[in-house]
Amino acid sequence: MKIRKNITKFKRLQQAAFSSHTGSLFASKASKRAPPASGLLAGRQSPNSMYLGGQEMRMVLERDNTTIEKNLDKLIFYYGATDHWCPVKYFYDIRRDFPHGDFRLCEKGFRHAFVLDVGREVANMVAEWIYRTKGGVSEIEPSYFRVGK
Numbered sequence: 527m528k529i530r531k532n533i534t535k536f537k538r539l540q541q542a543a544f545s546s547h548t549g550s551l552f553a554s555k556a557s558k559r560a561p562p563a564s565g566l567l568a569g570r571q572s573p574n575s576m577y578l579g580g581q582e583m584r585m586v587l588e589r590d591n592t593t594i595e596k597n598l599d600k601l602i603f604y605y606g607a608t609d610h611w612c613p614v615k616y617f618y619d620i621r622r623d624f625p626h627g628d629f630r631l632c633e634k635g636f637r638h639a640f641v642l643d644v645g646r647e648v649a650n651m652v653a654e655w656i657y658r659t660k661g662g663v664s665e666i667e668p669s670y671f672r673v674g675k
Contacts, residue, residue, distance in 0.1 A: 594624060602628045602655055609638045 605617035
């Protein structure tokens with residue numbers, strides 16, 4: 527009985543969260559592509575999404591400097607200039623702490639949920655980085671990686 531009561535509470539919370547955020551979250555030219563993302567707030571995947579988000583908030587408490595230091599030459603960090611989940615201060619902090627790292631601050635205005643409207647642009651940008659910066663595929667032109675329109 528207690529589980530059923532909790533599920534009912536969760537469904538009410540889910541509906542409230544979805545209805546209050548749907549307008550601002552999906553109000554863009556990408557609205558046609560938004561329904562798959564909105565599916566995370568409905569159906570069977572909703573409890574899993576909420577659980578994973580909760581685990582992340584509880585377990586990721588600080589930056590893993592040891593892993594970053596160990597893999598710095600293999601990493602590119604891309605920070606959003608208007609990302610409320612990750613303030614710009616974090617970009618400046620990590621750049622100060624790892625002066626030889628590859629840290630980039632978005633100059634294109636992409637939002638945190640870029641997959642809803644500029645996923646293709648970000649994919650092409652990352653492919654270009656891999657080609658130009660990391661040299662792992664130097665014999666292949668960046669156009670090979672381009673994601674179609």
